[in-house]
Amino acid sequence: MPSAIPSPAVPAAAPPPGFAARATAVGGSPVREILALTARPGVISFAGGLPAPELFDARGLRAAYDATFAESAARALQYSTTEGAPELREAVAARVTARGLETGPDDLLVTTGSQQALALITATLVEPGDAVLVENPTYLAALQCFGLAGARVIPVPCDDEGILPDALEEIVARERPKALYTVPTFQNPTGRTLPGERRAAVARIAARRGLWLVEDDPYGELRFEGAEVPWLAAHPGAQDRTALLGSFSKVMAPGLRLGWLRAPAALRRAAVVTKQAADLHTSTVDQLAAAHYLRTADLDAHIAAVRTAYRDRRDALLAGLDAALPEGSTWNRPEGGMFVWARLPRGYDATEALRAAIARDVAFVPGAPFHTGVPDPRTLRLSFTTHTPQEIGVGLERLAGALRTGRAGVRDGSGAGRTPSQARTEALA
Template sequence: MTPTAAAPSSPADADAEADAAALPRLAARARDVGASPVREILALTARPEVISFAGGLPAPELFDAAGLRAAFDRVLAERPRTVLQYATTEGDPQLRQVVAARLSARGLATGPDDLVVTGGSQQGLTLLATALLEPGDVVLVENPTYLAALQCFGFTGARVVPVPTDADGVLPDALEELVLRERPKLLYLIPEFQNPTGRTMPAARRRAVASVAGRHGLWIAEDDPYGELRFEGERGPWISSYEAAGDRTALLGSFSKVMAPGMRLGWLRAPEALRRPCVIAKQAADLHTSAVDQAAAARYLADHDLDVHLDRVRTAYRARRDALLAGLPAALPAGSTWNRPEGGMFVWVRLPDGYDATRRLRAAIAHDVAYVPGAPFYAAAPDPATLRMSFTTHTPEEIAEGLRRLAPAFG
């Protein structure tokens, strides 16, 4: 028999089918928070011929791949049933012990139970935001600041308010004025080799910030992913170490810049009142950070002197920073200014008035060189003439060549 053709649907049926097929809208936070321009620039500059000053990446040739492989081999050989199994949310006890000892040796008394191991310091920041922030809460930040922190706070629905800054970081008087006016719940800072500016907050400024927090009752998130990368000058005390801020500061650290970012290991040190909610938030997010990566990191730190490895890294980065600074006068338009960081990964540049770093980026990429425009790092009132340059992932010779390519983009 010949199959009978189905009767055509009526317009009403078609409308009903269309209505039934429609999906619910995404959450407002997913619609309103944009992608990272830095990550998108990295995708555009992935061609091997491009010399990129854009990414905040550690130099891959400086990874201690042999040492890390030995650490993985050893923990997998000695206790595979443990390191391949589920683990506690707080993290590997041996790794927390090593981190606690390093912090204590530098004057910040810390025990293993004060710490939570995280998926990089980025997850630590997300946990803090989850535990602390509700829609409409105010977060104070440096201006400019770390782009992914702005994304993180945006996902919570918090209102981000920039604090006026100078070459030494946030201005204490301006900070206090904003605290009194805005009643913020959280202040986010990167005191050491700040991203994106590379600047460092002096000890007197840190003490003043701690005093403001102590007097007015707000939390501080002190992000320190770059502090181990100092290659000249003296390291300042953590804000967490000041008595006025000790009970209200969460310190974030990372192994990404000193060991390997692919392991995605960081840590969060916080008072119990904040640490416990962060543990619960982490349980809801991922249960725990990779047990085998944590065990390998702890084994590596037990078998190797991390500071010996870091001396090699810092020596290379110092030479690369110097190469970048030496070549900037010829590469940038007359009237440009830039800073000279004592460590970290970044140099902050300001072009003369009238230049737009975002518009000039296309010309730079056409010459097989790239940087990151500064505008996306601002919480408000972006300066279009600013840009960030990372000096870590290329040799001094490659940096010199990259700067020769960059000069025509500003011609």
């Protein structure tokens, strides 16, 4: 038999190049990780801002998808334009106009959730080293987005009603930022709403100092009480410099991943090019089904029912907090949205309390990761939308027990010495 041919020696493989610095410099989302930890049955979670699934109009959406395929399956399953399906942009424009901001279909870009709209605006406007201003605390995924872009993220001082215009003006003059990112209505994580007179002041500052405004409005239609406050984009001085981000996630269904961007023409055109590099276009079938739903169903009636349910759930949470949280705790009363913001007394750490809470099958999100600069370890965000009032009551009983055992000493009550990235890491430990 012929002898076997020896195999040639295989040289040691060189490792592949390393990741981009931005991919390793920005941490994961504690909210997403906490949701994974609380996915087991029986956990009552105040952690994620999850719409109540039993309130989804599953029947109406199923009918919209069926009709979309029946009317034009070929179009529904085909590529489409980056800007979005014309009928969906027309429907969104009509809704935005009805809410007080004159808008045409050509003013809009359909996005894969409003999170993509934020990513597109960031990629379009922000270069490494540019300053971006944010409320403090602010939406965690926005901090991730700006971090990936290499921005210098600078907090603007806020009180219980949001941005302090005088502080904003001073920071804009000193730092010369590219943009201010704000969630002015039922803010995430605090639930607060910026008053109209402050919105007008922010618009004036932006016009006078030269500043882009990024107004994120995923919660604005979830108002339970109080008067509507006009969009920041509607104020004089803001019209030519505001990117307004909207979403169907909170009023229709988050699984659709449908959002929209309203922006001045030049900025919108640049965002279109950026989107082409990201995903070419948002799902055609989802856009057409959403357009059919908006044409044939009564979304406003559906939203009214959702508001009623969420108001009851907010009230159940607020009614039980006095017994659930330690004496000396404080919290707010949002007029809408999905979140209540609370602060534990001196000597408590919300991250330590979370560990005890998860052991008792209840969860919340510590507030520290939402801060820029020195975090406040005593803060926490409580979402009231996912569970019924009865389940909320049970969850608060569990939370009360957890907080009796979850007390942890904090050296000075301010979180000194802990960076936001450390706080984000500790929230997952």
